[in-house]
Amino acid sequence: MGKLAGPGHRLPPAAAGTAERARWWHHVGDGRLQCDVCPHQCQLADGEAGKCFVRVRQGERIVLTTYGLASGFCLDPIEKKPLYHFHPGTAVLSLGTAGCNLSCRPCRTWDEAVAKRVHRMAEEASPRAIAAAAHQWQATSVAFTYNDPAIYPEYAIDIARACHVQDVRTVAVTSGFMMPAVRRELFGVMDAANIDLKGFDEEFYQSFIGGSLRPVLDTLIYVRHRTSTWLEITNLLVPGHNDAPDRLRAMCTWIHDELGPDVPLHFSAYRPDPRMPETGLAASGLAGVPPTPPEALLRAVDIAREVGLRYVYSGGAGTPATGTTYCHGCGAALIEREGHTVQRYRITSQGRCPECRAVLPGAFDDRPGDFGARRIPIRLGN
Numbered sequence: 001m002g003k004l005a006g007p008g009h010r011l012p013p014a015a016a017g018t019a020e021r022a023r024w025w026h027h028v029g030d031g032r033l034q035c036d037v038c039p040h041q042c043q044l045a046d047g048e049a050g051k052c053f054v055r056v057r058q059g060e061r062i063v064l065t066t067y068g069l070a071s072g073f074c075l076d077p078i079e080k081k082p083l084y085h086f087h088p089g090t091a092v093l094s095l096g097t098a099g100c101n102l103s104c105r106p107c108r109t110w111d112e113a114v115a116k117r118v119h120r121m122a123e124e125a126s127p128r129a130i131a132a133a134a135h136q137w138q139a140t141s142v143a144f145t146y147n148d149p150a151i152y153p154e155y156a157i158d159i160a161r162a163c164h165v166q167d168v169r170t171v172a173v174t175s176g177f178m179m180p181a182v183r184r185e186l187f188g189v190m191d192a193a194n195i196d197l198k199g200f201d202e203e204f205y206q207s208f209i210g211g212s213l214r215p216v217l218d219t220l221i222y223v224r225h226r227t228s229t230w231l232e233i234t235n236l237l238v239p240g241h242n243d244a245p246d247r248l249r250a251m252c253t254w255i256h257d258e259l260g261p262d263v264p265l266h267f268s269a270y271r272p273d274p275r276m277p278e279t280g281l282a283a284s285g286l287a288g289v290p291p292t293p294p295e296a297l298l299r300a301v302d303i304a305r306e307v308g309l310r311y312v313y314s315g316g317a318g319t320p321a322t323g324t325t326y327c328h329g330c331g332a333a334l335i336e337r338e339g340h341t342v343q344r345y346r347i348t349s350q351g352r353c354p355e356c357r358a359v360l361p362g363a364f365d366d367r368p369g370d371f372g373a374r375r376i377p378i379r380l381g382n
Contacts, residue, residue, distance in 0.1 A: 020067030022055055023154055024182055033057050038101045038150060038178050039215045051210075052151040054099035066097040067155045069122035070130065072146050075376040078369075079340040081143055081173050082266045084313060084325060085362025086192045086230050088335055089342040089369030092171060093139040093378075095130065096146025097155070098122065102175055103210035104198065105286055106238055106270055125380055127155070131162035133380050140369070141191070145173035153178075153186045160189035172229075176219035177211045183219050192230040192363070194266075195220055199235075199242035200251035208241060217254075224259045230363055232264040237292045237300060239270065245303060252304040262328075262361040264311040267300045268292075298322065311361075329358030340373040 024036040032043040035050050042050035044057040054066045078092045100107075134142050142163050149156035149172050160170040169191040176195040178186070187193065197216060198209050205213040223231050233255065237243045255263060269292035297314040301322055304312040314322040325335035332355045336344040345368040352359055 019056070019058065019063040019065045020154060022062045022064045024179070025062040033060075033062055035062055036179055037153065037182050039212060040101060041179075050101070051103075052099045052101040054097065054151055064152055064154055066099065066122070066152055068124055068126055070095045070097055070125040070155075071122040072096045073123070073125075073133070073378050073380060075137055075139055075371075075374070075378060076143070077340040077371050077373055078141060078143075078171075079337065079342075080375075081145065081171060081194050082234060082268075082313070082315070083171065083192055083194055083230075083232050084266070084323075084335070084337075085232065085264055085311065085360070085364070086171075087140060087169075087363055087365055087369065088345065089371060090140045090365075091138065091369065091371040092141040092143045093130070093134040093137060094143045094145050095125070096144070097152050098147070099151050100147045101151050101211070102148075102177060105208050106236060123380055127158040127162040129380055130159050131166045131168055133378070134163060134168045135166045137378060139168065141169040141171050143171040143173055145171075148174050148177075149186065150174050150176075150178040150182065153182050157185060157189055164189070174219075175211070176216040176223075178215065178219060180218070180222075183222055187223050187227045187229045190227075190229045192232075193223055194232045194234055195223065196234050196236070197251065197255075200247050200254065201242070204242055217258075220255075221258055224263065231259075232266065234266045234268055235300075236268050236270055237296055238286075239289055239292055239296065241289070243292070243296055243300070245299070248300050248303050249307060252307045252309055255304075256308045261308050261310045263309075264313065264362075265304055265309055267297050267304075267312070267314040269297060269315060325360070327353040327356060327358055327360065329353060330356040332356070334360060335368075342368040 025033050028034050028043055032045055034041055034043045035055050040051050046057055046059060049056045054064060056063055056065055072095055074094045075091050076094050078086060078090050130142060144156050163170050172190045172193040174195055202213045205211050223229050271291050301312050301314050310328040323337040324333050327334050332353055334346050334353060335342060346354055347360060347364050348354055349366045351364045
């Protein structure tokens with residue numbers, strides 16, 4: 001499997017368009033500049049890019065080459081992020097940029113060439129233009145997704161501020177693999193986040209993800225206890241790699257004890273990428289790994305509920321009950337979903353269960369949005 005650019009990689013001409021002076025870096029004693037955005041802390045000579053591919057040293061500064069360049073604009077249901085307790089049924093304008101600071105083996109952006117191609121295909125998109133597009137298309141939120149806002153925090157923060165002027169919310173879909181100074185500012189302007197907890201084993205993170213677990217746990221704790229950002233978590237189950245019941249139980253217990261029982265947890269199914277050749281699958285350690293079976297997802301949901309997590313969901317299990325939100329007080333079905341569509345919504349205007357009056361954690365409206373399961377690609381200015 002190809003990896004994203006690491007220190008020593010020279011930025012190709014096709015990616016050398018927009019560049020904005022970056023924050024979060026410092027000089028080190030041997031003449032290199034160290035990027036302080038993520039725990040890789042890449043140390044760069046002039047012209048070199050970090051592991052993320054998009055933070056590059058130019059002379060005596062580091063620049064973000066994707067500032068003002070975004071790709072993949074699409075209107076999605078908020079449930080697709082996935083966020084189930086954050087204004088259900090509403091539309092979100094999704095966008096991404098090139099690059100990533102991890103090298104997850106199951107990632108669908110599995111080759112460095114994809115990052116370069118996305119960079120060339122990106123549209124010029126100022127923060128104000130993105131906020132205006134969200135307002136124009138009646139999206140109530142903008143989501144930083146597809147790759148990870150952790151590698152372009154300067155751009156994501158400016159977009160969030162522009163969105164808030166337009167009364168548009170912002171959502172970070174992220175691995176959480178970032179340094180404390182970055183997480184403070186990024187989540188200071190995010191209304192909601194889905195953080196991908198990819199497993200619960202340091203060796204798995206190092207060998208399979210290309211990062212480390214502890215910074216992700218620190219980000220989860222910070223967002224849950226030090227911000228007003230609404231938090232949900234996703235865990236992708238890869239058969240034979242991170243789906244052992246004891247590891248799942250340990251992860252769910254940690255979530256319960258450190259974050260509390262009310263943080264929604266989504267288990268999602270692994271699907272082999274049909275674009276990846278057999279050589280790529282073999283190199284990634286995924287050759288012969290089947291799609292996640294429904295029973296594995298349901299087993300994970302059962303484990304999470306057994307340890308006391310109140311809001312547990314799964315994708316791809318083919319069982320509507322795994323997408324239903326139940327009241328933790330009386331067990332009544334409050335939000336029933338089919339895929340990414342809200343089918344039934346029984347929450348009072350105060351965000352309470354109509355049966356027992358228990359408060360449902362999250363951010364809810366008097367009635368759900370009606371965007372449905374559509375996916376609408378858009379171009380800015382059209």
